[in-house]
Structure formats: structure tokens, C-alpha cells
Amino acid sequence: MTTFRFQALRETFNRKPIKFTEPTKHSEAFGINVFSENSMRQYLTKEAYNGVMSAMTKGTKIDRKIADQVASAMKEWAMSKGVSHYTHWFQPLTGGTAEKHDAFFEPTSGGNAIERFGGNELVQQEPDASSFPNGGIRNTFEARGYTAWDPTSPAFVYGTTLCIPTIFVAYTGEALDNKTPLLRALQAIDKHATAVAKYFDRNVNKVNASLGWEQEYFLIDKALATSRPDLIMTGRTLLGHSSAKGQQLDDHYFGSIPQRALNFMRELEYESMKLGIPVKTRHNEVAPNQFELAPIYEEANLAVDHNSLLMDVMGKIASKHNFKLLLHEKPFAGINGSGKHNNWSLSTNTGVNLLGPGKTPMRNLEFLTFFINTIKAIHEYEELMRAGIASASNDHRLGANEAPPAIISVFIGEQLTNVLKELEGVTNGKLSPQEKTDLKLNVVGKIPEILLDNTDRNRTSPFAFTGNKFEYRAVGSMANCANPMTILNTIVAKQLKDFKIEVDKLIANKELKKDEAIFNVLREYIKSSKNILFEGNGYGQEWEDEAARRGLSNNKTTPVALRAKVSKKTIDLYDEMEVMSKVEIEARHEIELDEYSLRIQIEGRVLGDISMNHVIPAAVNYQNVLIKNVTGLKDVFGSEFESIAKEQLELIKSISEHISGITIKVKLMIDERKKANVMEDVEAKSITYCEKVRPYFEEIRYHCDKLELMVDDNLWPLAKYREMLFTR
Ligand code: ADP
Ligand code: MG
Numbered sequence: 199m200t201t202f203r204f205q206a207l208r209e210t211f212n213r214k215p216i217k218f219t220e221p222t223k224h225s226e227a228f229g230i231n232v233f234s235e236n237s238m239r240q241y242l243t244k245e246a247y248n249g250v251m252s253a254m255t256k257g258t259k260i261d262r263k264i265a266d267q268v269a270s271a272m273k274e275w276a277m278s279k280g281v282s283h284y285t286h287w288f289q290p291l292t293g294g295t296a297e298k299h300d301a302f303f304e305p306t307s308g309g310n311a312i313e314r315f316g317g318n319e320l321v322q323q324e325p326d327a328s329s330f331p332n333g334g335i336r337n338t339f340e341a342r343g344y345t346a347w348d349p350t351s352p353a354f355v356y357g358t359t360l361c362i363p364t365i366f367v368a369y370t371g372e373a374l375d376n377k378t379p380l381l382r383a384l385q386a387i388d389k390h391a392t393a394v395a396k397y398f399d400r401n402v403n404k405v406n407a408s409l410g411w412e413q414e415y416f417l418i419d420k421a422l423a424t425s426r427p428d429l430i431m432t433g434r435t436l437l438g439h440s441s442a443k444g445q446q447l448d449d450h451y452f453g454s455i456p457q458r459a460l461n462f463m464r465e466l467e468y469e470s471m472k473l474g475i476p477v478k479t480r481h482n483e484v485a486p487n488q489f490e491l492a493p494i495y496e497e498a499n500l501a502v503d504h505n506s507l508l509m510d511v512m513g514k515i516a517s518k519h520n521f522k523l524l525l526h527e528k529p530f531a532g533i534n535g536s537g538k539h540n541n542w543s544l545s546t547n548t549g550v551n552l553l554g555p556g557k558t559p560m561r562n563l564e565f566l567t568f569f570i571n572t573i574k575a576i577h578e579y580e581e582l583m584r585a586g587i588a589s590a591s592n593d594h595r596l597g598a599n600e601a602p603p604a605i606i607s608v609f610i611g612e613q614l615t616n617v618l619k620e621l622e623g624v625t626n627g628k629l630s631p632q633e634k635t636d637l638k639l640n641v642v643g644k645i646p647e648i649l650l651d652n653t654d655r656n657r658t659s660p661f662a663f664t665g666n667k668f669e670y671r672a673v674g675s676m677a678n679c680a681n682p683m684t685i686l687n688t689i690v691a692k693q694l695k696d697f698k699i700e701v702d703k704l705i706a707n708k709e710l711k712k713d714e715a716i717f718n719v720l721r722e723y724i725k726s727s728k729n730i731l732f733e734g735n736g737y738g739q740e741w742e743d744e745a746a747r748r749g750l751s752n753n754k755t756t757p758v759a760l761r762a763k764v765s766k767k768t769i770d771l772y773d774e775m776e777v778m779s780k781v782e783i784e785a786r787h788e789i790e791l792d793e794y795s796l797r798i799q800i801e802g803r804v805l806g807d808i809s810m811n812h813v814i815p816a817a818v819n820y821q822n823v824l825i826k827n828v829t830g831l832k833d834v835f836g837s838e839f840e841s842i843a844k845e846q847l848e849l850i851k852s853i854s855e856h857i858s859g860i861t862i863k864v865k866l867m868i869d870e871r872k873k874a875n876v877m878e879d880v881e882a883k884s885i886t887y888c889e890k891v892r893p894y895f896e897e898i899r900y901h902c903d904k905l906e907l908m909v910d911d912n913l914w915p916l917a918k919y920r921e922m923l924f925t926r
Contacts (some may be wrong), residue, residue, distance in 0.1 A: 201915045206421035210925050213419070215458050216519045218465040231279065232474035233272055233353040241271035253349040255404070257385070260349065265317030272353055273302060273315035276360040284315060286323045286345040287361040289376040290330040291789050293678045295506050296366075298325045299359050320362060321347050331792070333785025335372045343367065343374050348381070351503045354473055356511075363503055372782050376680035377499070379778050383684040384499055386691035386775040391544055391568070394694045395552060397701070397712060398564040404547040407687050410495025410667070411505050412479075414536035414675050415512065416488050416524040417459055419925050422917040423522035427812075428804050432797070433526035433591070433676070436805045436895065437813070437902040440532040441920035444486070451484045459489060462519040466491070469511050475504045484600075485533040486923040495541060495667075498687070502679045505538075509676070525676035527601075528594035530919060531899075535595045536675035540682055543667040544568060544690075554666030555645045559638040562645045563713060566621070567697075570720050570727075572668060573608050575693035576661060577727035579685070579771070580606040581751045581762035583661070583670075586685040588759040588790075590797040592674035597754060599737045602660030602672045604759070605745045605752045607732035609659035613649055615733065617641060624721045629714050637717065658736030688777050695774075697723075756794050757884040763787050791884040795874070798887040802871055805898055806864045812915045813902045814857055820909040821853045853908060859901040867894035 220227070229236075238247050246267040252258045260268070276284070283299040290296050302313035324344045332343070345364035353362045366375035373379055384407055391405035423429045428436040445451075455463065463480050470477045476494040483490050491508075495501065509525060516523035528535035544552040552568040555561070576583060583606045587596070595601040610618070620641045625633060649665045656662055660672040673682050697719060704715035729748040734741060745752060753759035762768060764787045772778040778786075824846050831846075832839040840847070870890040877883040906914060 201913065203422075203425045203915050203917050203921075204912075206419075206425045206917060207921060207925075209421040210419040210921075213458070213520060215461055218461050218468070220464065220468050224468070224471045227468060227471040228476070229472070229474040231355040231472040233275055234474065237275055238271070241275050243267060246271070250349055260321070262317055265321050267317075269315050269317050269320035272320065272360060272362075273313065276355055277302070277313060279355050281355055281358050281360050283358065284319070284360040284362065286325065286347075286364040288345050288364045288366040289503075289506055289678060289680065290366055291333075291375065291786065292331060292793075293376070293676070295510055296325075296330070297359070297361065315360075323364070330366075330374065331789040332368070332374050333788040335368050335370075335374065335781065335785045342369055344369065348377065348499075350381070350497075351500050352474070354507075356473065356507070372779065372785070376678050376684075377502070379684045379782070380499060380502060380680040380687075382777045383687040383691070383775070386777060387544070387687040387694075390691040390694040390698070391552065392546075393698050394567065394571075395546055395550075395564070397567075397716065398560060399546075399548060399550070401548050402546045402550075405544050405552070406546075407498040407683070408495045408541075408543045408545055408667075409498040409501035409679060409683060410493065410541035411501060411673075411679055412490055412492040412539040412541070413505065413508065413512075414483055414488065414490045414538065416485070416529050416536065417462065417516060417521040418487060418524060418529075418922045420517065420520045420522050422922050422925065425915070425917045426922075427808055428801075429522065429524070429529070431804045432801050433524060434529045434594075435531070435919075435922075436801060436808065437899045437906075438530070438916070438919045439903040439906045441918070441923055443920070443924070444533045445484055448484070450482050450486050450488070453482050455480070455482055455489070458519065458521075459487075462516060462521060463489070463491070465519070466512060466515045469515060470508060473504075473507060473511070475508055477508075483534070483536070485530070485535075488534065488536065495543075498542075498683050502683060505679050527589075527591045527674045527676065528598070530923065533923070534600045535598070537595065537601055537671065538673045538675045538677060538679065540670040540673050540679055540686075541664070541667045542670060542683070542686060551666055553668065555647055555649065557647060559643040562642045563638075563716065565645070566617070566642065566720060567716060568694075569610075569614070569663070570618070570723050571693045571697050572690055573610070573730060574697075574723045574727040575689040576606065576608050577730035578693065579689040579767075580730060581753070581759075581765075582685055582689065582768055582771075583682075584751060584753055585759050585762040586682040587672050587674060587677065588753075588756040589674055589677065590756055590794050591676065592672075593754070593756055595674070596672060602658060603736045603741065603752070604754050605736070605742065605750050606660050606672075606730070607736065607745070607750065608668075608730050609656045609662040609733055610731060611649065611663060612733070613645075614663065615731070617645060618724050618731075621717070621721055622724045624717050626718065626721075627708065627714075628710060629717065634713075656733065656736070659732070660736070684777065688771065688775050692771055692775055755888050757791060757881060757888050760787060760790055760794075763790070788880050791880045795880070795884045795887045798892055799871065799875075801895065802867055802891050805895055806868065808916070809860045809864060809898055809902050813905055814860060816909050816913050816915055817853050817857055817905045819913050821850055823910065824850050824853075849908060853905065856901040856905050856908075860898055863894055863898045863901070867891060867898065870894070 246264045249260050249264040253260050283301050285297040285299045287297050302315050303311055304314040305311045322344055343366055345366050348363045348365055351363035365378045367373050387407050388405050392402055395402040467477050478494050479492040481490055513523045555565045597603040662669045700719045701715045704710045769780050828843045828846050831843045835842055874883050874886040
């Protein structure tokens with residue numbers, strides 16, 4: 199009898215690579231499946247075009263007549279591409295994307311039919327989406343949810359479906375998705391960053407947050423992945439002995455990309471191009487079979503949509519190339535997991551990156567203003583920043599000596615550290631003309647346009663300044679970027695609002711000049727937020743100790759980290775910035791805790807299942823082989839057999855010990871699960887899952903991995919690490 203694993207290995211071995219040749223140049227494919235400004239200009243009347251553009255840039259409402267025109271043009275455009283269906287495309291609180299396709303087709307009298315798509319269908323839909331998580335919102339309010347068109351993110355064609363990006367809200371107005379709070383946060387940062395940018399340039403009337411994500415992932419042969427119920431059900435391996443060769447030789451990182459993976463990437467990139475996702479960079483990552491892909495940064499809402507869409511496209515194209523795509527943060531123990539860096543900056547309608555230094559002292563003072571306010575915001579809300587990246591899967595990564603620790607800190611590099619030191623010494627109140635000249639020419643004026651520390655990246659920092667942007671490095675690889683982006687933009691918006699109030703007060707009360715007032719407030723901020731700055735090694739125990747002395751939080755697990763999302767401070771923040779109401783915040787908290795418990799519950803079940811139904815039977819089979827061997831030896835050697843069969847006897851005993859270890863621990867784990875499952879309180883339940891159920895995973899795994907080393911390779915049913923990680 200061959201095991202499923204051997205069939206899978208044979209299938210993998212015999213794979214013919216799926217070739218892909220780009221039908222056209224990337225530049226010709228770019229955006230062809232997007233109802234972009236260009237297609238709108240072509241398909242819309244001038245009136246309708248102006249209506250959509252003004253909704254996109256100024257947030258004005260689109261009236262019914264124009265919506266009808268836009269819908270009809272969209273339909274025409276989509277049908278020219280062979281499209282038959284449309285869908286409102288949204289991002290429910292599951293973290294993924296959702297779509298429900300409706301045909302354009304509509305029967306008319308006399309047995310005929312037409313293709314119809316009107317303003318009503320474009321603007322609003324009521325999907326029967328009662329099974330999406332809502333944290334009790336819809337039950338409490340007895341209201342259904344509806345989706346509403348987000349004209350700031352263009353419609354696109356995916357397959358044979360026209361996808362219209364939408365928000366998803368309850369009839370009572372509460373957000374039920376990831377996009378709605380993000381859009382509100384982006385409005386807040388626009389408003390407050392614009393007000394501050396006006397100190398430096400009156401022509402600024404809009405500030406956009408930009409996001410450039412970097413997506414890490416693994417590709418595993420589909421057949422091998424299928425032999426692993428844990429990979430299929432949980433996205434990670436719950437057991438598996440480490441491979442003799444892992445990443446220790448560093449021979450994968452930036453190495454030549456394996457042909458099969460390259461074919462996948464080429465097709466993925468071409469598809470992304472057509473969808474207007476400006477992918478630019480690809481390379482091997484640190485772990486074997488791990489890769490990364492990054493686009494050119496875009497306006498944050500669009501970038502979030504593009505990342506969500508890309509994760510979906512990736513899975514489909516991977517499958518076509520006979521790969522299983524793994525976006526889990528820690529699919530394999532003992533080698534690096536995956537993350538998703540979120541590069542973030544702020545840019546004005548006048549073309550200035552507020553987080554990049556410039557040529558003049560005034561421009562650099564503006565840069566410092568936004569730079570220091572961001573640091574201050576992170577200091578003020580570090581615990582919320584940590585909460586924003588919390589998930590059962592990301593818990594494996596944060597603080598695991600390969601990813602940033604669970605402690606949030608900011609890395610700014612040596613040059614800017616020195617600039618902040620100088621600014622800290624600025625005189626209180628009015629500045630003498632000499633002091634002003636000094637500051638402007640020798641401190642602010644000396645910040646080079648290109649910061650050298652740019653290259654000196656501290657990879658252990660969760661939030662690092664990298665020359666003209668901050669890089670939020672602790673985001674999970676399978677996370678929806680909307681969540682961390684909502685938090686970051688909201689806290690910086692709030693900080694900029696407070697900053698402007700303080701500066702204006704100093705100008706009014708003390709009759710300080712504008713730049714004096716700005717220097718004064720920034721000096722105080724540098725002093726009060728210094729504790730968040732850290733340039734050292736974030737992996738060491740020393741930093742944990744130092745961070746504790748500094749009073750920084752170190753929330754290692756999701757249920758605990760999530761508390762910051764419902765603190766009074768957060769509720770006040772979201773209320774003031776008009777990002778989320780208390781009801782919305784509490785509903786989300788409940789959903790996230792519930793999701794945590796469910797994920798651990800599923801992992802517990804799958805682990806119990808694999809260890810009892812796959813591992814133990816294989817071990818018993820092998821043990822029987824050994825027993826037969828020993829009995830044979832006894833027949834041959836008589837009383838001498840015990841010394842001759844010593845090793846086999848040890849092995850038989852040892853197998854029994856591990857079998858009993860698994861059996862006992864699986865039972866104990868199930869008992870703990872039962873206790874957790876009857877708990878009413880969602881937080882208590884998640885904490886029980888975290889503290890009582892989860893610790894058994896490692897213990898059970900220990901016995902299974904030991905058995906993997908003992909049992910005849912021919913009998914082992916699950917694809918091994920060395921096979922999943924090194925087959926090409
Ligand atoms: P890496 O971090 O891998 O060395 P880069 O720092 O060059 O690579 O870029 C990583 C990502 O940061 C890319 O998606 C890029 O588009 C994005 N990025 C570059 N400049 C900005 C910016 N001003 N704002 C936001 N993202 C940016
Ligand atoms: Mg980076």
C-alpha cells in the first residue's frame with residue numbers, strides 16, 4: 199500500500215511546469231480591466247464624468263440621473279469585455295473579500311430579454327449577507343445590511359464579472375466592513391493634515407495618505423499540501439519535524455527564482471497589471487519557498503482594495519500552477535514566517551510628500567512637523583497600534599526573533615536622532631534672531647534631502663522611518679491592511695489636530711511668530727514622546743526589560759492586546775475623529791475575540807484529528823513491524839535475543855510512550871476545549887483558548903515530531919518539511 203504522501207510526491211515529481219507568456223507588454227496591459235479615468239472619459243458624458251470626478255476628489259454626492267448614466271456606461275464598457283454579471287465587491291469583517299454575482303440579463307415581455315444595469319443597482323444593493331460577522335449589531339437593531347458604491351475606488355472587471363467596490367453598512371448606519379472606518383479615517387487625516395500643511399503653504403487643500411504594501415507568501419506544491427489536513431484547514435503546519443536543511447545557509451534569499459514559481463509570478467503580475475495593481479518588485483524571501491511581491495505605492499484606500507484583491511488573485515493563479523498559496527504568518531515552525539510591511543506617507547495636492555525632507559529650511563520644518571507629530575501619535579497610542587495587528591496567526595510571529603517584537607517602538611536612524619536632540623534644546627518662548635538663523639540654517643536647513651539612514655534599516659523595529667515614509671513592519675501577511683491603516687491615520691489625524699490647537703494658542707497668547715510657536719510645540723513633543731524611540735536590537739531580552747522600565751506595553755497575545763481597542767481612550771479618539779461609534783467598536787472587539795477562539799478551536803480539533811488518526815496509526819504500524827522482527831530474532835537466537843534486539847526493544851517502548859503521550863494530552867486538550875466552549879463571555883472564552891487550550895499544541899506536537907523521526911519513512915502519511923520546502 200502506498201501512502202497518500204507517496205502518491206503526492208510522485209505527482210509533484212512528475213509536474214510539468216505551467217508556462218505563461220505575457221500576451222502583450224505590461225505597459226499595454228496596465229489597467230485595461232479598470233473603469234479608469236480614461237475609460238470614463240471615453241464612455242461618459244462630460245456631465246457624468248465631472249460628477250464622478252468630483253465625488254472622487256471632493257466627496258460630493260452623485261445624483262440619480264448621473265448614477266444612471268454611469269451605470270449604463272459601465273455596463274457598456276464591461277460588456278465590451280465579455281462580462282455578463284456584476285457584483286458589489288466588499289470587505290466584510292472576516293478580513294477577506296465578498297461578492298455576490300447578479301446577471302445583467304433581464305427578461306422582457308414576449309419572451310425576450312435585455313441586458314440591464316441602472317443607477318439603482320450601481321449605487322446600492324442589499325445582499326443577503328446575514329452570515330457575515332456583525333458583533334450583534336444587526337440583531338440588536340433588527341436591521342439588514344446594505345452595500346453602497348465607493349466611487350473613490352474604480353470598478354474593475356475580474357473574470358467575467360464587473361466588480362464595484364462598495365462599503366457594507368447596517369441600515370442604522372453602523373459599519374459592518376473594513377472599508378467604511380478606513381474611509382472615515384482618511385477623511386480625518388485629510389482634514390487635520392491639510393490644516394497643518396497650510397502653515398507652510400496656503401495652496402494645500404487636500405492631503406492623501408499613501409500606502410505601499412509588501413506582501414510575503416509561501417508556495418507549496420498543491421499535491422503535497424493536500425496530504426496535510428492542517429495546511430488545508432488552518433493555513434499552517436501544526437506538526438512536522440524540521441528539515442535538516444532549513445534557511446541556515448541563506449541560499450534562498452534574493453536567489454534565482456525557481457522556474458515554476460517564476461511562471462506563477464509572471465502570470466500573477468500580468469493579471470495584476472490588467473487590474474491596475476502596479477506591481478513592481480518580486481524576489482525570494484529568507485525561508486525556502488518563500489517569496490515577496492510589492493507594488494508602487496498608491497492612495498491608501500485604493501492600495502487596501504488592491505491588496506485585498508491581489509490576495510484573492512494570488513490564490514487562484516497559484517492553484518492554476520499547482521501550488522497552494524500560504525499567506526499565514528507562520529506556516530512552518532523553525533523558519534521565518536511572513537509579514538506585510540505597510541509603507542505609509544502623506545502627500546499634498548501640491549505634490550509634496552509631507553514625510554520627506556526637502557531643499558529649503560521651511561520645507562524641512564514642515565517635514566519635521568509631520569515627522570515628530572507621527573512619533574508623538576505612536577507614543578500616545580502604542581497599545582492601539584499593537585492591537586491593530588493582533589490575530590491568532592500573527593501571535594506566532596511577533597516577538598519570535600524574526601519579526602518585530604510585540605512592543606511598539608519607532609526607529610528613526612542616527613541623523614534624525616541628532617536633529618531631534620538639537621531641537622530639544624531650543625529656547626522656550628521667543629527666539630533671538632541669531633537663534634532663529636542658527637536653527638534654520640544649521641539644524642533644519644542641514645537635513646539632507648536623501649537621508650543616509652535610509653539604507654541602515656533596523657529590521658527588528660515594528661515602525662521604522664525609511665527616508666521619506668514610515669514602514670509599519672508588524673502587519674500580518676494575511677491581514678487586511680484596512681485595520682492598521684485606519685488606526686495609523688486616525689491617531690495621526692488626532693495628533694495633528696491637537697498640534698494645531700497648541701500652535702495657534704501660542705501664536706495668540708504669547709504673540710509668538712508661527713515658526714517660533716511650531717518650534718516650541720515640537721520641542722515639547724520630542725521630550726514627551728522620547729520613550730517610544732528605540733534604535734537597538736528589538737529581539738533581545740534587554741529591550742523587553744528596557745521597554746518595561748519605559749512603561750511601554752508588551753501585550754504578547756491577541757485577547758490581551760485587543761483590549762486597547764475598547765479602552766475609553768480609544769472610544770474617545772474614534773468619537774472625536776468621527777471614525778467609529780462605541781457600538782461599532784464594541785461589535786468589532788467581539789468579532790475579533792470570537793474569531794480568535796474559533797481559530798484556536800479549529801487548530802485544536804485538526805491537531806487532535808491528525809495526531810490520533812494519522813500519526814498514531816503510522817506509529818502502530820511501524821511498531822508492529824518491529825515486534826515481528828523481535829519475535830523473529832527470539833526464534834533464531836533464543837535466550838541471546840535480548841541483547842541482540844536491544845535497540846528494537848527500546849524503540850518499541852519509546853513508540854508506546856509517545857503514543858500514550860499524544861493520547862493523554864489530546865484528551866486533556868479536549869477537556870479544556872469543552873470548558874471554554876460553554877463560556878458565555880467572549881473575552882473569557884478567548885483567554886481560556888489562549889492560555890489553557892493552546893499550550894497543548896506544542897506538547898502534542900513534540901510527541902508527533904519525535905515519532906516522525908522514528909517511524910519508517912515509507913509508512914509516514916504526511917508530507918514532510920523537507921518535501922514541502924524543497925521540491926521545486
Ligand atoms: P524595501 O523596503 O523592500 O527596501 P522600498 O522601501 O523601496 O523597498 O519600497 C517598499 C514599498 O514602499 C513599495 O511598495 C514602495 O512603493 C513603497 N513606497 C515608496 N515610497 C513611498 C511613500 N512615499 N509612501 C508610501 N509608500 C512608499
Ligand atoms: Mg520595506
